[in-house]
Amino acid sequence: MPELAEVAYACSLWNRGLSRQIKAVHVSPTSRVFRDEDRKRFSAELAGKTLMKSETHGKQMLFTFSGDYWLGLHLGMTGSLHIKEKSHSPQKHDALLLFQAKQTLVFQDPRQFGRLRMHKGKHPPDWWTEQPVSMLSPKFTIEIVAHALNRHTKRPLKALLLDQRYFPGMGNWMADEVLWRANLHPNCRSAMIGPKEQKKLFSQILFVVHGAMKSVGTKGGDPPKKWLFHQRWKDGGTCPKSGVTLIREEIGGRTSCWSPDLQKLGE
DNA sequence: ATACCTGTTTCCCG
DNA sequence: CCGGGAAACAGGTA
Incomplete structure (x- = not known):
């Protein structure tokens, strides 16, 4: 795991x-x-x-x-x-x-x-x-996120988050958890993202990474109860915030899970 | 039997 | 040379 x-x-x-x-x-x-x-x-x-x-x-x-x-x-x-x-x-x-x-x-x-x-x-x-800056380090700043976004404007956010060159340690469930908390659609491209969303993405990466370390990282087992983690594997899972049925679909080469009312793809 | 899988590497395309 | 996407790797589980 x-x-x-x-x-x-x-x-x-x-x-x-x-x-x-x-x-x-x-x-x-x-x-x-x-x-x-x-x-x-x-x-x-x-x-x-x-x-x-x-x-x-x-x-x-x-x-x-x-x-x-x-x-x-x-x-x-x-x-x-x-x-x-x-x-x-x-x-x-x-x-x-x-x-x-x-x-x-x-x-x-x-x-x-x-x-x-x-x-x-x-x-x-x-x-x-020679590994990239750890997401747990104080050196992991919003500039790193901005750099990744600027450099890969055509990649779905989901695929970008899984890129270990920028986000070492990020995996499938963490990436979904981050995007869900940042209200960003996994298939959204960085070209469509403004400074406000960038900031949100950065702060939710920190939240998920540190929250996961506090729970899973020290005790093993699962992250806290209200996390998307507990809903994302099963058909018919529901959004812990809004209660709507979650969507699961392959994006960026991996099965992704998101909340259709909280994570919209802007036109 | 079928489909699916918390990851990385390699290959191919434009 | 690049960025991006699909396939391959291999075996257990539902």
């Missing part, structure tokens, strides 16, 4: 393994999550190291190990992290198992859209340090 806040929560699940040594490593011989990496590196280089630190940036995770080793992890669509007993035996979709003295850190991913990377060096890898 991987968007910004869910990724943060998933990452924290491995924190029980912090300051503990990796006794042994199991690597799936077939899972696609290793992509172009040499999967032998993961077992050869992580065995014997200690997990020192975990952090997230958008949907990306970085785990720091002793000896200047770094593990990058992306959950893709169906990836998840778990803690299992120390004698956990590899299951069908287990991509990476890190065995510790008292427990096993598990990364599983049935659809294998996730991704693992290894890095060795004194400093974090480029693919980590």
